[in-house]
Amino acid sequence: MPKDAAVEEFAGLVRTLKARDGRSYEALGRRLSVSASTLHRYCSGATVPEEFAVVDRLALLCGADEEERRALEAAWTEADRARRRAASPAPTPVPAVSAAPESNPEPSAPEPGPGPAPHPTAPDPSAADPSAPEAPRARPRRGAPAPLLVAAAVALVVLALAATLLGHPTRTASAPAPASTAPGRTAAPLPFTWSIGSQLWEGGCGHTYLVDRAPRAVAPPPVAADSGAWAGTHGAVHGGEALVRITVQGRSPSDAVVLHALHVRVVDRAAPLPWNAYRMDNGCGGAVTPRHFAVDLDRPRPLARPVDGLDASGAEVRKIPAVSFPYKVTSSDPEELLVSARTAGCDCRWYLELEWSAGGRTGTVRITDGGKPFRTSGTRGRPAYVHDSAEGRWITDSDSGQTG
Numbered sequence: 001m002p003k004d005a006a007v008e009e010f011a012g013l014v015r016t017l018k019a020r021d022g023r024s025y026e027a028l029g030r031r032l033s034v035s036a037s038t039l040h041r042y043c044s045g046a047t048v049p050e051e052f053a054v055v056d057r058l059a060l061l062c063g064a065d066e067e068e069r070r071a072l073e074a075a076w077t078e079a080d081r082a083r084r085r086a087a088s089p090a091p092t093p094v095p096a097v098s099a100a101p102e103s104n105p106e107p108s109a110p111e112p113g114p115g116p117a118p119h120p121t122a123p124d125p126s127a128a129d130p131s132a133p134e135a136p137r138a139r140p141r142r143g144a145p146a147p148l149l150v151a152a153a154v155a156l157v158v159l160a161l162a163a164t165l166l167g168h169p170t171r172t173a174s175a176p177a178p179a180s181t182a183p184g185r186t187a188a189p190l191p192f193t194w195s196i197g198s199q200l201w202e203g204g205c206g207h208t209y210l211v212d213r214a215p216r217a218v219a220p221p222p223v224a225a226d227s228g229a230w231a232g233t234h235g236a237v238h239g240g241e242a243l244v245r246i247t248v249q250g251r252s253p254s255d256a257v258v259l260h261a262l263h264v265r266v267v268d269r270a271a272p273l274p275w276n277a278y279r280m281d282n283g284c285g286g287a288v289t290p291r292h293f294a295v296d297l298d299r300p301r302p303l304a305r306p307v308d309g310l311d312a313s314g315a316e317v318r319k320i321p322a323v324s325f326p327y328k329v330t331s332s333d334p335e336e337l338l339v340s341a342r343t344a345g346c347d348c349r350w351y352l353e354l355e356w357s358a359g360g361r362t363g364t365v366r367i368t369d370g371g372k373p374f375r376t377s378g379t380r381g382r383p384a385y386v387h388d389s390a391e392g393r394w395i396t397d398s399d400s401g402q403t404g
């Protein structure tokens with residue numbers, strides 16, 4: 001299959017869904033919390049979404065059935081692989097180094113010294129035939145000394161007697177610890193699934209990264225869909241703001257899961273990173289600002305505060321009302337929570353906790369960035385650069401005529 005055939009096939013399926021629904025790019029983008037231009041790039045094949053969740057949400061909005069959603073996910077998987085292959089540099093071949101196999105490789109740990117000779121008339125080892133196989137060496141016994149075993153046995157007997165006299169059952173060291181579930185059963189799975197997007201840009205085009213490199217060692221800005229690979233290659237940290245999208249979907253079409261609250265936990269605060277700031281935009285902007293949860297990481301106890309969104313795509317600016325907790329989700333009605341975490345005065349590492357309940361069960365899910373805390377650092381006072389596409393190099397804000 002040609003390199004871009006998978007991308008074209010995926011884009012064709014997305015265009016079919018959009019045409020079936022009949023709504024404009026702006027209208028669908030508002031429901032998906034993406035800009036109209038980003039959705040258009042999905043339909044044209046210019047960009048492949050970094051995560052399937054936004055495409056699955058589009059399929060649900062456009063009335064796709066289970067079979068169509070499975071076909072769409074398979075097409076997205078192939079297109080995402082093609083995108084990653086195109087974004088990844090070809091590996092440098094490493095010449096194979098041949099070495100003669102060792103007949104007797106050395107052990108990883110030194111063997112204990114040989115024990116005493118079994119017979120006084122044993123031959124001198126220095127006079128032994130070199131072609132004869134080496135005789136096995138005696139290994140010291142590793143069992144516990146007899147006095148310790150006796151003492152342990154006496155202690156167990158005393159404990160058993162004491163438990164019997166007190167009327168309580170005895171639990172030895174080999175007995176299993178009490179479990180919260182019945183023997184042979186495991187804990188029930190979560191009644192919902194969740195996924196995150198942690199390399200989001202405002203409006204699909206605007207973001208700032210802090211990178212500990214000089215401008216000449218930093219690659220040009222990527223498209224938003226490849227931001228994760230770019231950030232990982234450069235060891236970049238979100239500068240000033242991090243956008244995190246959480247997609248939650250129930251497992252049942254009828255049994256709803258209630259999402260009660262979203263908590264912010266800061267696990268580490270340090271001085272802002274003394275790195276250069278690189279802006280991924282050059283004056284771009286979006287017509288739609290989605291509703292979101294604003295988090296001020298500089299506060300002693302940050303809270304996730306719901307904030308209205310704005311839609312400026314029409315003749316008049318329309319407010320998108322924020323929705324506070326609780327939310328309800330099912331398999332056919334997922335929910336996306338967008339979190340904007342900002343800081344000016346710290347290099348903060350943080351995570352989120354989502355409280356839920358369903359069918360008499362309650363719980364809390366920790367939301368992290370692949371098992372690690374999210375990280376956001378302030379950019380105040382740091383040299384800021386934008387990319388001059390005409391000259392193919394990074395220049396300062398003052399050289400570009402911009403500020404901020």
